[in-house]
Amino acid sequence: MANWFPCLSIFTIDKGLPSPTWAYILSLTIIFYPIIKVSFGYFSPSRLKNTILLYETYLKENEIDLLVNYISKYHIDDIKKYLQGISHLPQKESIDIILRRRTDKDKAYEKLVKPQRILFASWVYRHIIQNENFIRKSANKYLELFATPFSGMETKESSNEDLVKLFIECLFENKNQLFIQELKIMNGTNSSVLEMNVNYDIPILFSLFAHTKAAADNYVWYPVGEGAVKSLKHDTEQKEFLIRKYDHDLESELWSQKIYIAIVYFNYMVRETIYRNSECHMWLFYFRHFTDLLIEIIPTPNDYDGDSEYPSFAHKMIYEQFSIMTDWLDLAKEQETDNRVIDTIRCLGWCVHSICQADNSKISVRFRRRLLDLLLSTYFEFSHYPDNIAATTARQWLERMFLNPKGVDFGTPIITTEYLFALQDAWDEFDKVPYQYYEDNGSIQHFVTTVLTPLGLNE
Numbered sequence: 003m004a005n006w007f008p009c010l011s012i013f014t015i016d017k018g019l020p021s022p023t024w025a026y027i028l029s030l031t032i033i034f035y036p037i038i039k040v041s042f043g044y045f046s047p048s049r050l051k052n053t054i055l056l057y058e059t060y061l062k063e064n065e066i067d068l069l070v071n072y073i074s075k076y077h078i079d080d081i082k083k084y085l086q087g088i089s090h091l092p093q094k095e096s097i098d099i100i101l102r103r104r105t106d107k108d109k110a111y112e113k114l115v116k117p118q119r120i121l122f123a124s125w126v127y128r129h130i131i132q133n134e135n136f137i138r139k140s141a142n143k144y145l146e147l148f149a150t151p152f153s154g155m156e157t158k159e160s161s162n163e164d165l166v167k168l169f170i171e172c173l174f175e176n177k178n179q180l181f182i183q184e185l186k187i188m189n190g191t192n193s194s195v196l197e198m199n200v201n202y203d204i205p206i207l208f209s210l211f212a213h214t215k216a217a218a219d220n221y222v223w224y225p226v227g228e229g230a231v232k233s234l235k236h237d238t239e240q241k242e243f244l245i246r247k248y249d250h251d252l253e254s255e256l257w258s259q260k261i262y263i264a265i266v267y268f269n270y271m272v273r274e275t276i277y278r279n280s281e282c283h284m285w286l287f288y289f290r291h292f293t294d295l296l297i298e299i300i301p302t303p304n305d306y307d308g309d310s311e312y313p314s315f316a317h318k319m320i321y322e323q324f325s326i327m328t329d330w331l332d333l334a335k336e337q338e339t340d341n342r343v344i345d346t347i348r349c350l351g352w353c354v355h356s357i358c359q360a361d362n363s364k365i366s367v368r369f370r371r372r373l374l375d376l377l378l379s380t381y382f383e384f385s386h387y388p389d390n391i392a393a394t395t396a397r398q399w400l401e402r403m404f405l406n407p408k409g410v411d412f413g414t415p416i417i418t419t420e421y422l423f424a425l426q427d428a429w430d431e432f433d434k435v436p437y438q439y440y441e442d443n444g445s446i447q448h449f450v451t452t453v454l455t456p457l458g459l460n461e
Contacts, residue, residue, distance in 0.1 A: 050122060054129050061130065066139050070147055073126060078150050080123035081131065085154030087114040089216075127151065132165050141172040145180050145206055152209035161219035170210070171225035174263065181206055182257055185266045192333075194277040195270060211271055214280035223271060227288040230264035234295040241299050244319065248312040261292065261319055269326045276333050276341050283345040286330075289323045290352040296320050297356060300364040308366030317369060324353065324373050328380045334392035335384065343392055347399040348410045350377065355408035358421040367427060374428035377403075382437050385445035404453045417457065426459045 060069040091114070092106040115121045130136055131151065141148060148169050155161055173181040184204045191198060199208040210222050233240055240259050246252075256262040272286050296316045306313035312321060330346045357365050357373060381400045387393035399410070404425065406415035437446050450461040 047118065047121070050125060053122065054125055057126065057130050061133065061136055061139075064139070066136075069130070069136075070140055070144050073130065074144075074147060077119075077123050077126045078147060080119045081127045081151040082154035084114070084120050084123045084127060085151055085160045086156060087120070088160040089154070089156035091159060132162065134168065137165065137168050138172060141169050142176045142178055145173070145178070149205040149209040153205070153212070155209075155216040155220070156213045158215045158219040161216045163219060163221050166210070166220035166222060167225050170222060171229065173206070174226050174229045174260070174267075177258065177260070177263065182263060185263065185270075186257070188270050189266050195274050196277070207270065211274040214275050214278040214282065217271070217274075218280065218282035218284065223268065223285045223288065226264045226267050227285060227291075230261050230288070231291055231295065233260040234292065234299065244296070244299060244316040245301055245304075245314055247306060248310065248315055248318055252315075256315070256318075259315075261296070262322075264288075265292070265319065265322055265326065269329075272330060272342060273333060276330065276337055276339065279339060279341055281341075283342060286327075286342070286345055287349050287352075289327065290349050290356070293320055293323060293353045294356050297360045297364055300360075302361055302363040304363060306366075308362075309368050311372075313366065313369065317365075320353075320357070320365075321369075321373065324350070324376050327353075328376050331380055331384075331392065331396050334396070335387060335390055338390055338392060340391050340395040343395045344399055347396065347403050351403040351407040351410040354403070355416070355418075355421065358407070358424045359418060367424075370424050371428045371431055374424060375432060378428060378432050381449070382445050385437070385443055385448075401449075401452050405456060422457060422459065425457070429454065429459065 057069055057072065060066075060072075088111075091110050115124050131148070137148075152166065152169075155166075172178075184207045187202050187204055188195065188198060188207060195204065195207050195211045198204055199212070210220075211217055237260065240261065243255065243259060244261070268284075268286060268288065272284050274280075275282060275284055296319050300314065300316050304314075306317075312318040327346050327350050330342055334341060334343050354374070354377070357370055377400065381397055384390075384393035384397050403410050406413075406417070407421060408416045434446060437443070453459075454461055
């Protein structure tokens with residue numbers, strides 16, 4: 003530079019810093035200046051309330067895209083960190099709450115929000131993300147804006163039932179395609195959501211299901227369960243589809259039906275509790291309500307082929323639920339846990355009672371037999387695993403279910419003529435050969451003694 007501009011030589015000294023060093027210092031300054039400016043300027047405590055007021059103005063003026071852009075750029079990752087911090091705060095003792103004493107939890111919270119970015123994030127979460135108007139206007143379009151912070155809800159301490167339920171309701175009621183795409187990715191897999199999230203892009207399902215304690219406190223089943231029940235009662239377009247004769251070529255249209263979306267959703271929600279050893283049954287009992295309503299909408303009389311695999315799409319939905327519930331039992335066996343085993347069999351019992359009491363014009367003898375065959379197959383297959391807690395528990399409770407399907411373990415047993423006929427028919431047609439002769443482990447005779455004889459049925 004001195005060759006081109008000799009006058010600059012007046013700024014040089016003999017023992018000054020070399021030019022490469024000055025260049026390095028200047029580069030660092032250029033890089034860190036905007037970071038420092040944002041961190042200590044944009045996130046200055048004096049600007050906190052004004053920032054929230056600005057965001058609320060954007061929301062009031064319906065500038066949702068602009069508001070989402072600011073939140074995504076400056077706050078969303080910090081909100082996740084904030085919720086992760088809330089997840090692991092110490093517990094308060096009851097006496098401390100009553101006496102309003104300063105506790106370790108209070109100190110930990112103050113430490114959590116001491117960084118200005120986290121403090122801003124806590125206010126944005128409280129005033130904007132939880133705002134019902136904001137959720138309804140943005141959830142269906144900006145799913146990851148909610149999925150990111152939800153994934154920070156790692157325990158029930160950071161759960162937010164109203165927020166999460168409203169978010170799920172928006173997705174389900176609008177049959178959101180990104181939400182459905184994630185269900186399609188999961189559908190048919192035997193992996194957990196936690197495992198699938200490693201190789202596939204499923205941020206919504208991961209954020210809702212991966213942390214099962216938070217999921218239970220967030221009531222993640224409720225919006226989908228209630229929405230599916232309402233759709234079976236009031237959605238005439240869905241009803242018209244469900245009562246159509248089953249056609250394999252039309253299976254892709256199932257993803258447009260809320261009941262099918264709900265069934266797949268419940269499947270992977272419940273499976274995650276088996277993988278994670280969760281104590282909550284996630285209200286899998288919605289399946290019995292789905293079954294009752296599906297039977298109710300099947301028309302009578304009808305021209306269905308009673309010998310077909312699925313006489314109608316409604317029958318397909320009923321079979322899917324039975325198949326899924328027996329798969330839950332299989333998964334529990336694989337994981338060697340009795341989580342969800344008893345809950346599942348209680349639900350299965352109610353569904354068995356319903357399909358047996360349905361008129362033969364709605365539920366044919368052959369279709370009823372196929373459903374009961376699933377349960378008999380599970381019962382006898384599990385006899386090969388005498389040291390597996392899931393298998394032994396399932397066999398004990400399936401015996402109770404066969405003896406009292408509607409109540410299983412409560413109430414006076416309700417044994418109807420229709421049920422006895424259906425069980426006898428299923429038993430007569432059941433393939434017993436794999437459990438007889440050299441494969442005989444005593445399970446056939448045990449079933450006869452424990453179930454058939456007390457019910458007065460033939461072996």
